[in-house]
Every structure is written in C-alpha cells, then in structure tokens.
Amino acid sequence: MNPKQLAAEKAVEFIEDGMVVGLGTGSTAYWAIHKIAQRIQEGLRIRAVASSRDSEELANKLGIPMVPFSEIEVIDLTIDGADEVDPHLNLIKGGGGALVREKILASNSKRFFVIVDESKRVEHLGQFPLPVEIVPFAANFTINKLKELGCNTRIRMSNDKEYITDNGNIIVDCNFEKIVEPKELNKQINLIPGVVDNGLFTRLVSSLIIGYNDGKVMVID
Numbered sequence: 001m002n003p004k005q006l007a008a009e010k011a012v013e014f015i016e017d018g019m020v021v022g023l024g025t026g027s028t029a030y031w032a033i034h035k036i037a038q039r040i041q042e043g044l045r046i047r048a049v050a051s052s053r054d055s056e057e058l059a060n061k062l063g064i065p066m067v068p069f070s071e072i073e074v075i076d077l078t079i080d081g082a083d084e085v086d087p088h089l090n091l092i093k094g095g096g097g098a099l100v101r102e103k104i105l106a107s108n109s110k111r112f113f114v115i116v117d118e119s120k121r122v123e124h125l126g127q128f129p130l131p132v133e134i135v136p137f138a139a140n141f142t143i144n145k146l147k148e149l150g151c152n153t154r155i156r157m158s159n160d161k162e163y164i165t166d167n168g169n170i171i172v173d174c175n176f177e178k179i180v181e182p183k184e185l186n187k188q189i190n191l192i193p194g195v196v197d198n199g200l201f202t203r204l205v206s207s208l209i210i211g212y213n214d215g216k217v218m219v220i221d
C-alpha cells in the first residue's frame, strides 16, 4: 500500500456510526474517501460534507451520503491532507486550491485529522509556496501588499489561464522560503484587503497521521 493510502485508511478507522465527517481534497484525501465509501458499504452510517467540488463529486459517485451545511451545527471529524507539516503541527495547505473551504471545515470540526506521507514533514514551513486566495478585483494591488511581507509571488495558472477556485477567486502562490512565525504571518496576510484566506493552518490539527514507505503508520496527537 502506498504511504498516502496507509495514512488515509488509518484515519478512517476513527470514524464512528452517526458522525458528520468532513472530506478533504487531494490525492491523500482521495484514499480516505474511498475507504469511507467501503466502510459505508459494510454498514457504517455517517453523513458527510466536502471541502471541494471535486471531493463532493467523488463522494457522490461512491455513494457517500452528503448533508447540506444548513442542516448541521458542527462536524465531528474532518480528514484532510497537507502540503507541509512542521514539528508544532502547523500546516501549509492549498496545493489543490481548496484552502478556503478546507479551513472552514477544519475550524468547525471537533477533530481535525491530517493525513500525509513522510515527505510532507519539514523543520520550517515555507519551502512549499504558500497559497493565498484573493478576489480577482484589482489583484495587482493585493499582490503588491503580499510582496511587502517578503515573498515572491506567482499567480497560479491552469491550461494557460488563471486558475479559478470553487469560490470564483484566484490563487497567488507566495514563496517565503522559510516561515518562522506562521501564526503571525497568517494574521498579517488575512488583514490585507482582497485576501480571502491563506493556506497556513495553525493550532487546528488534533492528530497527524503519517504513512511511511516501509509500510509503517504513525499517529501523533
């Protein structure tokens, strides 16, 4: 089994009957969604919400019962991947472009399980360019403010066009190289008018589940 799948399947063991489950986005969350679908076929009864259109589509295709956000107060457990994880369980997320919805789910979950392979662990965040979702209006002004925080920026592209998020916005990938104070940087970025949110997730993780190439899995609470 590949390490992403190992971590994903371990996380799904924590799901219990009656839970509302948040579905993450990306190639690791993909395995979790598949395992959840398998457990449902074996009798597990849950309802789910998704952090992206892609994950919602996959869940629908696999027969996972989805519930509208208006019908729930809280999410019991969200399972999602990450692009980088530091020793304090701060994350960079958003490589798949779903950071805004992912942060909403994580912030409204009783438990937030992050599933990664060992390559995602870093001493300091920032090697992976930090995704920032901004509204397209006067994007150059917003990007200039981001640059003032000390990063190089690049507008994310897809098929020679600006990548458009599920929320109708664009993503600026900000290369800081090394992020020393993620909590502070998160605040500073989100104070810039035009920024919707950024991919720094601080103090949100309940458990980190790491899959290793040798087949081992580690759970860190």
Ligand code: 5RP
Pocket: 024, 025, 026, 027, 028, 029, 080, 081, 082, 083, 092, 093, 094, 095, 096, 097, 098, 099, 102
């Ligand atoms: C999507 C994300 C993903 O969780 C993150 O990019 C990790 O992806 P993968 O599991 O494919 O490595 O934040 O917005």
